[in-house]
Amino acid sequence: MTRPIGRLRGFIEHLEQQGDVRRIRTPVDPRFEVAAILAQLDREDSSAILFETVNGHQMPIVGNILGAQRRLASALCISEETLLSGHLPSQDQWIDPVLQNGDPDRRVIEAGKNFDLREYLPVLTHYAKDSAPFITCGVSSVRDPNNGGMRRGLHRLEVRGPAELGISLLNPPLSDIYQHHRRTGAPMEIAVAIGVDPAVVIATVLKVPGNMDKFSAAGGLTGQPVVLMPAATTELQVPAEAEIIIEGHIDPAEKEIDGVLGEVSGYYLSFASPTIHVRSISLHQTPFFQALLPQGLEVDHLLAFVHRLNVLPKLKMLFPTIRNLHFVPGTFGSHVVVSIDSARPGEIRRLLAMALSFQSIKKAVIVNEDVDVRDPLAVEWAMATRFQPDDDLIVIPGLCGQVLDPSAKPGFRTAKIGIDATRPRREGFEKISFPEHALTVAMNYQ
Ligand SMILES: Cc1cc2nc3c(=O)[nH]c(=O)nc-3n(C[C@H](O)[C@H](O)[C@H](O)COP(=O)(O)O)c2cc1C
Numbered sequence: 001m002t003r004p005i006g007r008l009r010g011f012i013e014h015l016e017q018q019g020d021v022r023r024i025r026t027p028v029d030p031r032f033e034v035a036a037i038l039a040q041l042d043r044e045d046s047s048a049i050l051f052e053t054v055n056g057h058q059m060p061i062v063g064n065i066l067g068a069q070r071r072l073a074s075a076l077c078i079s080e081e082t083l084l085s086g087h088l089p090s091q092d093q094w095i096d097p098v099l100q101n102g103d104p105d106r107r108v109i110e111a112g113k114n115f116d117l118r119e120y121l122p123v124l125t126h127y128a129k130d131s132a133p134f135i136t137c138g139v140s141s142v143r144d145p146n147n148g149g150m151r152r153g154l155h156r157l158e159v160r161g162p163a164e165l166g167i168s169l170l171n172p173p174l175s176d177i178y179q180h181h182r183r184t185g186a187p188m189e190i191a192v193a194i195g196v197d198p199a200v201v202i203a204t205v206l207k208v209p210g211n212m213d214k215f216s217a218a219g220g221l222t223g224q225p226v227v228l229m230p231a232a233t234t235e236l237q238v239p240a241e242a243e244i245i246i247e248g249h250i251d252p253a254e255k256e257i258d259g260v261l262g263e264v265s266g267y268y269l270s271f272a273s274p275t276i277h278v279r280s281i282s283l284h285q286t287p288f289f290q291a292l293l294p295q296g297l298e299v300d301h302l303l304a305f306v307h308r309l310n311v312l313p314k315l316k317m318l319f320p321t322i323r324n325l326h327f328v329p330g331t332f333g334s335h336v337v338v339s340i341d342s343a344r345p346g347e348i349r350r351l352l353a354m355a356l357s358f359q360s361i362k363k364a365v366i367v368n369e370d371v372d373v374r375d376p377l378a379v380e381w382a383m384a385t386r387f388q389p390d391d392d393l394i395v396i397p398g399l400c401g402q403v404l405d406p407s408a409k410p411g412f413r414t415a416k417i418g419i420d421a422t423r424p425r426r427e428g429f430e431k432i433s434f435p436e437h438a439l440t441v442a443m444n445y446q
Contacts, residue, residue, distance in 0.1 A: 035126040057122040063291035075198035086312030095219030102229035116162035127262030137292035138192040195243025326373035352418030392420040
């Protein structure tokens with residue numbers, strides 16, 4: 001399984017060859033329409049979507065890039081089976097990025113008097129009550145003040161003005177670095193890359209040691225180093241092949257401002273965040289803008305992939321007979337189904353408690369190996385026929401849960417539930433089946 005690595009446009013070409021890009025030529029508006037179309041086409045069998053004609057802009061918009069497991073696997077040059085296995089052969093092999101000179105043909109626009117980034121970029125306004133347009137697929141880069149290394153994260157950006165962007169800095173490493181700048185008062189330089197190779201986006205949301213550049217993980221995942229270039233107006237190093245780079249700085253003494261965005265939870269979330277003062281943008285000669293719908297399969301797949309890589313190896317170490325683990329789509333990593341081959345008495349309860357100890361997991365269902373964890377009908381069947389709520393349900397109150405769950409109590413505390421939907425150890429659980437020869441005949445009737 002190979003494909004050219006390094007550029008978003010290379011991945012789009014690869015998908016075109018696979019017949020996995022849908023081109024929309026009818027003019028669309030970046031205000032609500034593009035997001036509504038992406039939501040309408042948010043299905044596993046949908047292609048990546050290229051909006052060729054965007055009202056008020058020259059720049060096309062591409063979306064739903066990782067909205068199907070097959071494209072996520074293709075982005076990492078692995079099979080779907082490997083993707084879902086929770087272990088990647090390359091996950092611990094890091095290849096550091098390489099620094100090259102920037103492309104002299106890139107267009108650099110410095111933020112002067114009449115600059116307005118809204119004229120250049122078709123940033124999407126997603127939901128009816130969002131406070132502004134939001135950039136949702138920007139890879140942010142900053143320097144670690146402790147050792148000068150580059151640190152990255154995927155952070156939502158609110159377009160606040162002609163040269164002002166709000167940035168949601170909730171997660172490390174960028175949130176920690178911002179707090180450091182707040183203590184010292186020194187300005188924090190930041191560069192945002194939009195339209196990078198999807199393997200780079202995936203690596204940006206991986207859990208890696210705090211002192212590491214996530215682009216080294218991207219290199220490890222793809223077997224090729226990420227190529228960096230010096231940023232145009234900051235002392236940072238940014239992906240050389242990015243369609244768009246925005247550079248600027250945060251003044252940590254400035255007051256944080258509230259922004260509202262419809263989130264992956266399906267609710268509006270309001271958060272106070274610092275402002276980036278934009279110094280410049282730089283563009284590929286014929287750039288694409290990349291959209292990432294805040295709620296949908298694309299974010300779900302990303303979150304499930306990252307959580308699975310984190311959770312599954314840890315659980316398997318303690319419970320080697322675990323067969324499979326599935327994060328239920330639409331629950332942003334909250335609901336998980338685990339299948340297990342055999343378990344000693346008491347072991348299912350231990351497994352439930354262990355699964356629920358992960359911060360993101362609010363509900364865990366354990367089934368036997370004969371239940372397909374990805375088939376919601378099969379899981380419901382197991383609950384209907386193998387589960388007795390007075391014996392097989394545990395509720396653990398007051399655990400630390402997801403920031404995104406609006407039902408959580410102060411401090412993001414939540415009760416968590418564990419469901420043992422495995423067969424009880426007694427007679428009466430023989431599953432119905434067909435004789436082999438009848439199954440062979442039935443195979444002809446696809
Ligand atoms: C689709 C998506 C959007 C995200 N948006 C934000 C964001 O707006 N702000 C933020 O602080 N973290 C955001 N994150 C998480 C960060 O990128 C984070 O660095 C990453 O998930 C790994 O961090 P961890 O090691 O703390 O889990 C987002 C993650 C994903 C998958």
